[in-house]
Amino acid sequence: MGIKDYILVTPCKNEEESLPKLAESVVNQTIKPILWVIVDDGSTDRTPEILRNITSKHSWIKSLRLNEKPRDLGIHLSHVYRTGFDYAFNYCKENNLEYYYIGSVDADITFDGNYFESLMSEFEKNKNLGICSGHVGNIINNKIIWSNFRKDIPSGGARLWKKECFIDTEGYLLTCSPDSVSNVKATIRGWDIRQFEHIKMISTRAYASAEGQWKGYKKLGVNNYFIGYTPTHVLLKGIRMLYSTDGYSKNGVGLAYIIGYFSEYIKGAPRIKDDEILDYYKYKRLKEILCSKLKSRSVKK
Template sequence: MSTQQNDSTNSRRYLAVTPCRNEEQYIQTTIDSMAKQTVLPACWVIVDDGSTDRTPEILAEAAAKYPWIRVVKRADRGERAVGPGVIQAFNDGLDSVNIDDFDYLCKLDGDLGIPERYFEGLMEILENDPLRGNISGKTYIETGSGKWVSERMGDENAIGPTKFYRVSCYKDIGGFVPQASWDGIDGHMCRMKGWIAESVDREDLRLKHYRPQGSSQKSIWTGRKRWGRGKYFMGSSLLYVTAVALYRMPERPFIVGGIGIFWGYLRARLGGVDRYDNPEYLRFFRKYEMDSLLKGKRKTLDAANATIRAHASANSDPRLVTQKSAPGTDSGSKDLVA
C-alpha cells in the first residue's frame, strides 16, 4: 500500500457498505482489493444477508485481520432479495454507524476486482469539483475468450455496483429508494437537487465485475426481466425501453437479453405494477429521458451538468466557496426544481 497519499484525500474519511448473500465465490477478491487501496476506508461494513455458504467464515476471518472491517449479520430470508432487499440490507449496515462521522459513502458490491487507486481517484475528482455529488468508474466483464470488455453502462450516474457519494449529497436526496431501479432513480434525484452525478471511464478506475449487471444468480433471462420491471417502476416510457432493449440485443445472450428487458417492462405495465410515486421526479425524469432520445445521452448529460453549474454560479451556491468542511457537513445544494 502506498505511503505517499494525496493530502486532500488522506484527510477524508469514507465509509463503504456492502450487502452480500452467498458470495463465497467472489467476496475474497473484493476484500483483497480493498486491503490494497492506496487510501483505506475509515470503515467498511459488510452486511451478511443470511448467507448459507462459506461467506460468514470468510467475513469473520477478514474482520479479525482488518480492524476497519465490521460485519453485520441479518437473518436468513430464504433467498437472495434483489432491489428492495439489497437496500434493506444496505440500510441495516448504515444504521450500525454514524454517517456524519464520514465525508463519503460508498455502496459497494461484493463481486468486484477494484484497482488499487480507485477510491483515492474518486475522492480527488470530488475534491476538485464541489458540485459533483456521486461518482464512479466503469465495470468491465470477462468474455468467453478471456478478454475484459466494457459493460456499457450509461455515464449519467455512478454505477450500481459502486456508488460513491458525498455524504451531504446522499442525505440531500433522501437516500436510496428501497425498490427496483434504486440505482437509476438516485442519479436523477441528484440532478433535481443540483448535484452532478456521473461515471467515468478512466483506466485507473476500471473495475472487474464478476457478475454482470442485469444478470441474476438464477439466469441472465431472470435478471434482464427484472431490469425491465425496474425501468417501468422508475418511470421509463415504452419508447425509451424499446430503444434500451434494441441497444442491449448485441450483448450476450444475443437477442434474448434485450427481449428479456422489454418483456419485463411490458409485464409490469400490463400487470398494473405500481410506479415510483414522486410526481416531481417523474416530470424531471421523463423530460431527461426524452431529451436523451432526441439529442443523445452524452449531449443531454452535458447540458444537464452545464445547467447545474450555471444555476450554482448565478445563485452564489455556498459549495463554490467552501469545498472542504467537517465530515458530513458539506454545504447543501439548491434545488433546480422548486
C-alpha cells in the same frame, strides 16, 4: 473530519468466490475506509466463514447477518443496503468517527489499489460533484467486456457520494433501482454526477447474472417500470440490447428486459410514490437521451 475519510457498505449473498477478491481490493486501497460494513443477506455457502475471517483481522470491517431469504434484486436489495448504511451511521456517531464521503460496492467487484483515491481526486477537482464511479468491465467467457460508457451515469458497482449530496438526495431510499433514483435526485438538485472512464473496476461475472442473465434482465425491466420508465424508452433500450455487440445480445437479454417491463405495465402494477422521479422519466430522460445521440452524431460528422 479528514477530507478523504469515507465509509463503505457492501451487500452480499452466497459470494464465497467473489468476496475474498473484493476484500483484498478494499484492504489494499491507498486510502482505506474508516469503516466497511458488509451485510450478509442470509448466505448458505461459506460466506459467513469468510466474513468471520476478514473481520477478525481488521477492526474497521464489520459484518451483519440477516435472516435467510431468496435472492431479490428488487426493493429487498435496498433494504439490505439501508441496513448497512444505518448501522454505519450509528456506529460512527457512537464512536465519534466523521467522514466526508459515503460509498457502496457490490460483492462481485474488484479494483486497483488507488480506486477510491482516484475518485476522491475528481471530487477535489469539481466541488459540485455529488456522485461518481469508475467504468465497469464484466468478465464474460474469461474476457473483460467493458460496459457502454456513459459519463453522466455513475455505475452502482462501486460509487462514492459526497456526504452533503447523500443527505440532500434523501439518503439511500427504499426502492427498486435505488442508485438510479439517487442519480435522478442529485441531477434535479443541481449536483454533477459522473462516471470516469480512466478509473476502472471489474465485475467477476456478467451484469445481472447472479441467478442467470435472463432472470436478471427481466427483473431489470420490472424495476425500470417501477421507477417510471415509459414504454417508448423501454422498447428503444430493449431493441438496443438485442442488437448490441457487447457480448450480451446472444443471451436475448433485451427480450427478457422488455417482457419484465410489460408484464408489470399490462397489469398496471404500482409504481414508485415519488412524483419527481416519475416526472423525470416521463418527460425528461428520453429527451436527454435523444439530444445526446443527436449531438454525438453531429460531432462525428
